[in-house]
Amino acid sequence: MTKITTENYVAEARKAIKNEVLQRALADLQNRFGRGTAECYRRLPEGPDLRLRAHEIRMKDIENLDVVLETLAANIRKNGGQVFFAKDGQAAVNYCREVAHKHKVRRVVKGKSMVSEEIGLNDALIDSGIDVSETDLGEYIIQLAAETPSHIIAPAIHKTRYDVGSLFADKLDIPYEDDPPRLTRIARKALREKFLAADMGTSGCNIACAETGHITTVSNEGNIRMSITLPKVHIAIMGMERVTARLEDHDMLLRLLCRGAAAQNMATYVSYIGGPRTAHQADGPQEFHLVVLDNGRSRMLADEEFREMLCCIRCAACLNVCPVYAKIGGHSYGFAYSGPVGAVVTPLLVGINRAKDLCLGETLCGACQDICPVNINLPRMLLALRTKLAEGDTAWGVTAVNRKEKFLFQAWSWIIRNRGLYDVAVKLAAMGQKLLIPKGGMIRRLPPPVHAWTKERDIRPLAAESFISRWKKGIK
Amino acid sequence: MTSHKTVTLFIQCLVDTIYPEVAEAMVRVFRQLGISLTCPTDQTCCGQPAFNSGYRRQARFAAKHFIEVFEDSEIIVCPSGSCVNMVRHHYAELFENNSQWLRRAQDLANRTYEFSEYLVDVLGVDELGARFESRVTYHDSCHLLRGIGVREQPRKLLHKVSGADFIEMHDSDYCCGFGGSFAVKYSDISNAMVTDKVKNIMDTGADVVVSCDMGCLMNIQGKLSRIGSDIKVMHLAQILAC
Numbered sequence: 001m002t003k004i005t006t007e008n009y010v011a012e013a014r015k016a017i018k019n020e021v022l023q024r025a026l027a028d029l030q031n032r033f034g035r036g037t038a039e040c041y042r043r044l045p046e047g048p049d050l051r052l053r054a055h056e057i058r059m060k061d062i063e064n065l066d067v068v069l070e071t072l073a074a075n076i077r078k079n080g081g082q083v084f085f086a087k088d089g090q091a092a093v094n095y096c097r098e099v100a101h102k103h104k105v106r107r108v109v110k111g112k113s114m115v116s117e118e119i120g121l122n123d124a125l126i127d128s129g130i131d132v133s134e135t136d137l138g139e140y141i142i143q144l145a146a147e148t149p150s151h152i153i154a155p156a157i158h159k160t161r162y163d164v165g166s167l168f169a170d171k172l173d174i175p176y177e178d179d180p181p182r183l184t185r186i187a188r189k190a191l192r193e194k195f196l197a198a199d200m201g202t203s204g205c206n207i208a209c210a211e212t213g214h215i216t217t218v219s220n221e222g223n224i225r226m227s228i229t230l231p232k233v234h235i236a237i238m239g240m241e242r243v244t245a246r247l248e249d250h251d252m253l254l255r256l257l258c259r260g261a262a263a264q265n266m267a268t269y270v271s272y273i274g275g276p277r278t279a280h281q282a283d284g285p286q287e288f289h290l291v292v293l294d295n296g297r298s299r300m301l302a303d304e305e306f307r308e309m310l311c312c313i314r315c316a317a318c319l320n321v322c323p324v325y326a327k328i329g330g331h332s333y334g335f336a337y338s339g340p341v342g343a344v345v346t347p348l349l350v351g352i353n354r355a356k357d358l359c360l361g362e363t364l365c366g367a368c369q370d371i372c373p374v375n376i377n378l379p380r381m382l383l384a385l386r387t388k389l390a391e392g393d394t395a396w397g398v399t400a401v402n403r404k405e406k407f408l409f410q411a412w413s414w415i416i417r418n419r420g421l422y423d424v425a426v427k428l429a430a431m432g433q434k435l436l437i438p439k440g441g442m443i444r445r446l447p448p449p450v451h452a453w454t455k456e457r458d459i460r461p462l463a464a465e466s467f468i469s470r471w472k473k474g475i476k
Numbered sequence: 477m478t479s480h481k482t483v484t485l486f487i488q489c490l491v492d493t494i495y496p497e498v499a500e501a502m503v504r505v506f507r508q509l510g511i512s513l514t515c516p517t518d519q520t521c522c523g524q525p526a527f528n529s530g531y532r533r534q535a536r537f538a539a540k541h542f543i544e545v546f547e548d549s550e551i552i553v554c555p556s557g558s559c560v561n562m563v564r565h566h567y568a569e570l571f572e573n574n575s576q577w578l579r580r581a582q583d584l585a586n587r588t589y590e591f592s593e594y595l596v597d598v599l600g601v602d603e604l605g606a607r608f609e610s611r612v613t614y615h616d617s618c619h620l621l622r623g624i625g626v627r628e629q630p631r632k633l634l635h636k637v638s639g640a641d642f643i644e645m646h647d648s649d650y651c652c653g654f655g656g657s658f659a660v661k662y663s664d665i666s667n668a669m670v671t672d673k674v675k676n677i678m679d680t681g682a683d684v685v686v687s688c689d690m691g692c693l694m695n696i697q698g699k700l701s702r703i704g705s706d707i708k709v710m711h712l713a714q715i716l717a718c
Contacts, residue, residue: 010662017668323651327668361662363655363669364528366622380569383528390530409526413534417541419518426493442701452663457670457698460494467487467496471515475503 036263075213079275113204150330557620
């Protein structure tokens with residue numbers, strides 16, 4: 001697996017909040033893409049409720065995933081492709097290394113793939129002495145910077161053109177330049193050489209189709225298509241859930257994916273890949289391999305509460321509307337998957353206790369579900385994760401996290417059943433707050449354990465008399 | 477127009493203990509409409525704070541108490557979108573394994589309304605003869621907007637307030653960062669979010685920010701106060717009672 005730093009959620013969030021460049025970039029991103037995607041749904045010929053139908057279709061795929069995957073594999077093999085079912089990241093990485101070794105691969109070009117991030121493919125190939133080059137412009141930039149992506153679709157969103165200019169000047173040994181079109185041409189030239197020299201190309205898979213036995217990749221730069229048609233070997237890696245049964249459903253999901261990802265009706269380059277080049281084709285790799293990755297997904301599949309998460313088509317629309325992501329950026333989530341999708345998927349893949357801040361650290365505002373092209377109920381699953389953290393869970397190996405808080409809510413549950421007790425508790429609190437000496441009517445410092453509120457905010461004190469008490473006395 | 481059923485007041489714990497004037501305003505609005513009111517005095521809390529933190533067992537105690545207190549009421553109205561959302565959408569989750577309580581919860585959910593929703597959608601009222609001379613802006617609270625689906629109703633009501641200069645804020649539908657205990661447990665992130673919200677409010681030039689949820693307004697008010705702003709927070713009921 002790639003390096004996991006979910007424990008740094010709070011610390012990284014703090015850094016991100018202070019980073020004004022990042023804050024502006026994320027605000028722009030959300031303004032454009034978040035709002036843009038919502039508009040796209042409104043303009044769908046079928047109407048915005050297409051998302052609901054898409055949800056049903058995805059759930060059906062997931063509930064029949066064994067059959068769907070078997071069909072996909074059979075049809076890809078019929079097309080001359082090879083399919084490998086990888087139990088975990090290590091198995092997937094080993095397979096890629098073996099294929100590379102068999103073909104004496106020295107240089108790999110990569111289309112952007114979050115699943116390849118998840119399994120740490122780049123480092124594994126580099127360790128085998130293979131040169132790996134990302135070809136998505138954003139991924140290329142962060143690869144040069146030795147960083148990790150901070151957004152699923154726009155990995156270098158946290159970088160300015162000045163950052164990129166300095167980076168290129170340093171790593172590509174060229175004079176400093178910060179004009180975006182010129183920077184793009186510089187990257188294109190550098191990447192061209194990589195494409196032409198590569199002996200293997202890797203990609204992810206946006207959506208696979210079992211009926212036809214093909215995978216689909218989309219990009220706006222053309223880099224994925226070039227990465228997987230020029231070299232003699234193509235390995236595609238897909239999360240095992242990224243497949244739909246029928247072609248007409250695949251096409252509908254693709255249309256929704258593009259709207260969710262970039263507020264586009266369709267991406268610029270769309271490739272359907274079913275196998276290697278056939279005898280009468282001029283272009284294409286000699287070998288096509290599809291690695292179908294489990295790595296914890298079958299555990300999600302087995303759990304009725306979290307199965308829905310496998311409907312996700314990784315468009316990142318949720319990142320483009322999440323008010324928490326807008327403040328903390330992608331790196332705070334400490335894993336390949338950030339934003340609302342990351343808040344659910346990451347704990348389930350790397351450990352719920354380990355990634356607890358990811359599922360506790362948002363407000364359940366629901367914007368994510370609203371913008372999801374397949375209407376996934378992310379808030380429901382966040383609440384389910386929180387329940388596991390509160391109570392502990394043997395199936396998922398979760399230990400309850402906050403004894404103090406549990407004790408408080410236990411006490412609360414007694415008070416809440418009895419108005420008499422409730423009134424006493426409120427009265428005690430009202431007496432206690434006098435010690436807090438409200439200035440100008442507002443409390444400026446709360447005691448532990450709630451003192452964090454008043455670090456940057458005041459709070460109104462408890463009223464002298466509750467409404468219920470006033471009602472009992474008779475309100476005019 | 478429906479004949480006026482008796483409205484039973486469901487008063488959010490924050491309103492009951494910190495902002496009782498909001499409930500009093502709601503009472504004035506209903507009395508002005510000639511609606512008779514009851515208010516069970518042993519009500520406490522819908523259970524949302526425990527539920528959102530993952531303490532379902534504890535939340536269930538609150539929910540059961542709520543159901544027992546309110547289930548004989550014809551119509552229940554609450555000045556809080558998040559509480560109504562809890563009753564309407566999460567009580568079913570709390571009782572999914574107990575068909576008896578589930579039935580009682582669902583029955584109750586069908587009769588529980590948020591204040592602006594009840595006025596506009598059920599009573600068909602949007603004009604209350606209210607007068608409030610100020611520039612006002614409106615914050616869409618998350619659970620009211622996305623949970624209950626109420627967006628236009630408060631706006632309709634505000635537009636009919638004479639003298640009120642209503643202006644939409646940028647990102648009115650963005651979360652204010654309250655999120656219950658989130659505001660304490662992840663206070664840096666919460667503060668960053670409320671800072672954005674307050675900036676958007678100030679950019680409208682409004683004197684007052686209105687919402688239908690005192691959780692949000694308590695958070696926004698706390699930030700406005702700390703930065704020394706004169707902008708006031710008011711619940712929709714308080715404007716309509718003017």
